[in-house]
Amino acid sequence: MGHPIATDAVTRAFQTIGNEWALLAAGDEKRFNAMTISWGSLGFIWQRPIVTVLVRPPRFTHQFTETFETFSVSFYKGHRRALSIMGNQSGRDGDKVATAGLTPQFIDGVPTFREAYLTVIARKLYRGELTATGFLDPSVDADFYPEKDYHTFYHAEILKVVEHTEA
Secondary structure: OOOOOOOHHHHHHHHHOOOOOEEEEEEOOOOEEEEEEOOEEEEEEOOEEEEEEEEOOOOHHHHHHHHOOEEEEEEOOOOHHHHHHHHHOOOOOOOHHHHHOOOEEEEOOEEEEOOOOEEEEEEEEEEEEOOHHHOOOHHHHHHHOOOOOOOEEEEEEEEEEEEOOOO
């Protein structure tokens, strides 16, 4: 039995998340933040379509993913400079969205950007912390966490997938 979110656009997103970048955004219309991500996954857990994202606690976006029940993951074509700005500048220090030339929009109150070709809206179901003792292959810990700054991860149910025709 198929699921209504299993579109070609979702398949493209799954194929590009590791090679291209996406934006994770959380907050509301009063205050939100977004950051570039290239780690994550899409799949099925608990008989639900799931997106998994990882955020290091020092990132400004972390406080938004901790506070808000929902977030978006959005995918882009040809916006590498904008996504670089979103990944390298902090929303604590200024309006990086304006600097990146992105246009915020809200889907069901969840922030995303008009320039995306696809936006996934998700509701958090599970939150966990990566730890050194959890790594079965110590080289992953050594290679990706030399500073021991482990990610918080979120498994979130995909509520909606929006294909943007203007992107």
